[in-house]
Amino acid sequence: MFTIEFRFENSAPVKAYAHEGENLLEVARKNNVAIDAPCSGNASCGKCRVRLIGGTLKSEKTRHITEEEYAEGWRLSCVSTISGDAEILVPDIASAYRSRMKVADLSTGKEIEIFEEVKQSIVEAGIELKNDFSLLELEMDSPSLDDTMPDNERLLRAVEAATGRSEIRMAYSALRKLPDALRKGDFKVQCVIRNLAAYVLLMDVIPMGEKATIGGLAIDIGTTTVSALLVDLETGKILAKGSTGNGQIRYGADVINRIIESTRVGGRKKLKKAIVDETLLPLIDGLCHEAKIPSDGIYRICVAGNTTMNHLLVGVNADPIRMEPYIPAFFETNSVFAVDLGIEVSSSTRVRIAPNVGSYVGGDITAGTLASGIWNRPEFSLFIDLGTNGELVFGNQDFLMTCACSAGPAFEGGDISCGMRATDGAIDSFRLDPATKEPILSVLGDPGQKPVGLCGSGIIDVICELFIHGIINAKGQIVSEGPRIHRNEYGIGSYVIAFKEDADSVKDVEITEVDIDNFIRAKGAIFSAINIMLSSLDFDVSMIDDVYVAGGIGSGINMKNAVTIGMLPDIPMEKYHYIGNSSLSGAYAILLSEQAMHKVKEIGRNMTYMELSTNPRYMDEFVAACFLPHTNASLFPTTEEALAANR
C-alpha cells in the first residue's frame, strides 16, 4: 500500500492510499479528487494531465505530452499506474473548464435578436406567456393585548379579504419568515402568491418597502454546458443570464459514462452534487447577485435537459436508461420541488421539468420543439439540436418523430484543442483568400479583438475551406505543405489559423488532424441519423420544407459550409434557420406560461421515439458519413460543384 498525496493550487491536499498497479485516475476518483477527464480514461482527449512532483509513477508518454513537459513531470493520469509513494499536483482544470464555458447564451446582439424572434413565434402560435403568480400588497392592524390573533391567522385573513378566496395555503418557508417580515414592515407586507384553481398558495412574505421581485429560473442543462436565465415572472423580463460548464464533466464527457459513474457506490449522490452544488448553486447565486434579488427569491424553476441529465438531477437511478430495453424512470413528473434537489429557495418552489420522450430524447428536445414551432405548421420541418448529443425531430402539426445520436462535445468547441464557446475571441467564421490562400477571420467581440480559439461555426468553416482548397482530403488528413502546416513528433498534422503573435493566446490557434477527425465523427453522427430517420418514414431530403438548427454552435453558423462538409442535407439554403439555444428558449416559455407547460406535455406525448442504437443500419450509415462530404458523393451535388470550381 502506497501513500498518494494529491496537491492543489487553491485547496488543502488529499491523502490517499493505493495498491501497486492501480490506475491513478481511478485512485483520484475514489478519493473525490476532481480531474477533468472528458474521454473518461481512454487516453484520447489528453485533458487529465497532472504533474508528478515527488515519488514515482509508472506512466507512458503519449502524444498529449511533449518531451519537455514529460521532463517537468507532466503525466496523463489515465495512463499512469501506482508504483510507489507519490506526490501529485492536480491542476484546477475542472474549474478552468467551467470558467472557459462561463459565457451567457444571449451574450451577443445577434443571439438576443434570435431569442426575441423565437419568443415572438411562440406567442404567434397561440401560447400566452402568462402565469398565475402575483404580488399582493397587504396592510394589517398591529396586534395588541386586546387583539392577540397569531401572525399567520392575521395574514391569512388579510389575504382572504384581498383575494375573496377562502382556501389559502401558506408555504413553510413563508411561515418561517412571517414574524420577522410582519414586524419589519410594521404589519404592511407584500406577498408572493399563486392563484391556483383549488386554492391560493402563499409562497413568500416580504416587508413593505423592500424590493420584491417574483423571480423564476429557466435552465438548460446540457451534458457539457449549463445556461440559465433569471426571469421576472410577472413581466417576463430577463433580469440576468449566465452559463457555466456542467460540473459532472469530470465523470465523463457523455451521458453513458456519467450513468456508469452514477452506479458506483455513492455515485448517484456524487453526480447530483456535481450538477446541483457545484454547478447550479454558484450559477444561481451569481444570477441573483447580478439582478440584486435575494437568493431565495426564486418561485419557480423550469429545467430542460436530456433524459439522463434529468435523472441525475432528480437523483433517480439512471442505469435502466442505458440497458436494454432502455427504460427511463419518468417522462413527465410534477413531484419535484427545488428543496428536494438541495436548492434552498421557497419550500413551495416547484421544478418544472420539460418532459422526456425516450431514453435519449429528453426535455431539451421537447422544449426546443416547442420553441421551434414545427408542431404548429402544416409544412414538413426538421429540427436539429446540435449538442453533446445530437437530436432530431421531423414532422409537422400532424405527427412528430424523433431520434438521437451521440455527437460528442465538438459542436460546442469541446474535444477540439482550440475549441471554445461562441463568445469574445472566438473565431466564428473563416475563409481562405482565393488569391493568397491566407485566412480571413471574423472574431467575436469588440473591433480589434484578437482570436483566442474556434467556436463551432468557425470549425465548420475551417474544415470546409481546407477541404475545398485541397489542404485536407476527404478523410480529413492534411495533404498539403506550407508555413501554416506543422507536424508533431508523432506525425500528427495541424493547420495554424492564427499565429500566436496575432492571437490573444500563448500559442498558435490551430486545428489538428485529431480535431478534424473528432469533428467529422460528430457531423457523421448527425447526418447518418437524419438519413435513417427520413428513410424510415419513406421520405427523402427533397421533401423537407424547413430545417431549424439549434444548439451552442453559434449564431454565425454558415449553413452552406455545413452542407458542403456533409453535415446537413444538400437542400436549398433558404430552408435553413438557426434558432439559437432552443432548449433555453423553450424553458423560458414553459417557466412563464401555464399554456406552454400544457403544450410541451402534449408535444412530448405525441412524439414517436425511434431508438437508433438498435437500428441495424446505423453503423453502416455512420461510417459512410465519416467522410467529407460522404462516401456517396451524389448526395452532395453542391459540394461537387464547389470542389470543381476550386480545381
Next chain:
Amino acid sequence: MFTIEFRFENSAPVKAYAHEGENLLEVARKNNVAIDAPCSGNASCGKCRVRLIGGTLKSEKTRHITEEEYAEGWRLSCVSTISGDAEILVPDIASAYRSRMKVADLSTGKEIEIFEEVKQSIVEAGIELKNDFSLLELEMDSPSLDDTMPDNERLLRAVEAATGRSEIRMAYSALRKLPDALRKGDFKVQCVIRNLAAYVLLMDVIPMGEKATIGGLAIDIGTTTVSALLVDLETGKILAKGSTGNGQIRYGADVINRIIESTRVGGRKKLKKAIVDETLLPLIDGLCHEAKIPSDGIYRICVAGNTTMNHLLVGVNADPIRMEPYIPAFFETNSVFAVDLGIEVSSSTRVRIAPNVGSYVGGDITAGTLASGIWNRPEFSLFIDLGTNGELVFGNQDFLMTCACSAGPAFEGGDISCGMRATDGAIDSFRLDPATKEPILSVLGDPGQKPVGLCGSGIIDVICELFIHGIINAKGQIVSEGPRIHRNEYGIGSYVIAFKEDADSVKDVEITEVDIDNFIRAKGAIFSAINIMLSSLDFDVSMIDDVYVAGGIGSGINMKNAVTIGMLPDIPMEKYHYIGNSSLSGAYAILLSEQAMHKVKEIGRNMTYMELSTNPRYMDEFVAACFLPHTNASLFPTTEEALAANR
C-alpha cells in the same frame, strides 16, 4: 486574549479564545460547548460544574461546591470569569441528563393501563381512530423493447386500475426509489398511499416480499422531556416507545431562557438543531431500529408541544411570544413537512402540530384536553398538566378556559438534587412509620430494587410526611434533629431518605431544603393559577366535578398528599383522576385519526386563553401559596385535620 481549552471525556477538545473578564458559561456557549445549565446562569441550580485542570479562572466558591471539591478544581461555570489561559474539563452532564431521562412513557403496566383507558374514552367520545392511509399491492408487466413506458407511468396506471381513481400524485421520494424498487420486486410492489378527497397520494414504493409497515410517530415535546410512540398507522398498534431529555436543556431550563437564547446570532438554528438533530433523530432512529422498520418508513408525524417548543421546532422567531402583547407566529399550521424540519423520511410526510391556543398554552394542552375528554361532558372539570410549565383547563362541553404558569422541572424530578423520572429505582411513594418515624419506601422496579432517587410523586409524599410529622415547617425549613438530618457548611439542612448503604447510589438519597423550596414554588405556582382562574369565572373549588391530572409526575401520585401540601384544591379524593402523559395520548389519537385532528382544532378554537402574567393578582396569590399548605389555612381543612391528628 486568552486560550481556553475545553476537554471532554468522550470527544476531541475544543479550543476557544476569550477576553479577560468574560463569563465562562458564555464562552462555552459561544463555542458550542454543551454545559448543562438549567437555571441559565443564575448560580441557583449548581448543575454547570466544570473542573479546572490547568491555568487560572476567577471563580467564587458557592454552596454547590464543597471545600474538598473546590480544592480538586471544581467550579460553577456561570460564576467563573476568564483571568488567563485555562484548561477546563467539561463533564458529560448533558448526555448524562439525557440518559437519565431515557425512560419510555408507558414503561410500567400501570401506565399502559391508564393509556388504554384514555384511548378507550376517546373512542367512546365518538372519535374514530381511523385514517386515509393504506398499503396497495400491485403487479405490473415488465417492460420490453415493445413496451417502453417509463417506470412512473407504468406504476401510476397500475394504481389507477387498482383504485379506480384518476388523479394520482407521486411523492418525490417515491419517484427517487422507483426504478430500484420495481426491478428488485420484479415489477411487483407494495405502495403506501393516502386516499385523499382530491387525489391519491403515492408516498412510497416497496418491493414485494420486503416488510412494509406504514409507520407514524406521536411525539410529546416537553420543555424537559421528549416522549415518542412509533405506531402502525393501519392498526394503531404501538410498535416502539421511547423518551429522552430535550437537548435544548443546555440553553436553559424554561421556555423564556430558550427563547432568549434563540434570539442570539445563529440561535434559532442552534435551538432547532438541539431538538431535531440531537433529540428527535436519535430517538426516531432508536424506535425504528427497535420496531425493525427502515428509518424513512414514517409517513406521518404528530407533535404535541407547548407554543414555544412548537416555534423552536419549526424554526420560526419565538421572541414575540415573550414580549407584550405576546403574539405567537401560529396557533394552527398545516404547512410543515418532516423534511422541512430536517427529518429525512418520505418527502410527503407531514408534521401535524396540535394547535396552540395562546403564547403559553400550546399543543400539548389541546392534545391533552382532547385525551382528557372534558370537552365532551356536561360536568365541570379541571384538567391540570404538571410539566415544566403547568397548564390548566377548566370547563365542560359548553366552554373551556385555560391558563399557564411556570412551575419549573420539579414535577419531573428536575431541580431536585436526587430527582429522577418515574422509572426503575425511583421512590414513588414514601411514608413515615407512625411508631418509629422511620421511612417506609416503595421503589419502582423488580422486587429488591434499591432506591436511586425521587420521582415527582415521591417528592410530594416526602414533603407531605415531613410536614405532617413536624420535621419541616410551613416554610419548608427543617425544624427537627436526628440521625437522618444533616446540615452542610452553609447551614442548609437535608433529610436522608435512604442511606447510601441501602441505596443503589454512591451517596445518600436525600432531600435538601433547597429541593423543598424549589418544589414548594412549583406547587405554589399551580395552586395560585387554579385559584385565579376559578375566581375569574366566579367559581370556587367546591363546584369542580372532576380533576384530571396529567404529566410526568408518575402514576403513583398520591392525590391526598398533593392536597395536604396545598398543591391541589381540598375537594373529595374520588374527584381526582390521574391520566398519565395526556399530551402523548392526544398526539397518538391525532396521529391516527382525521376526526381527532378535526376535533383538536375545534377544541383549540373554542378555548379561551387567560394571560396570567399580566394578571395583577397573580404575584400575591403565588406568594400566599408558597407555604405548606397555604397562608390561608382555611382553604385546606383536610391538612388541618391531619396536622391535628399528628400533634
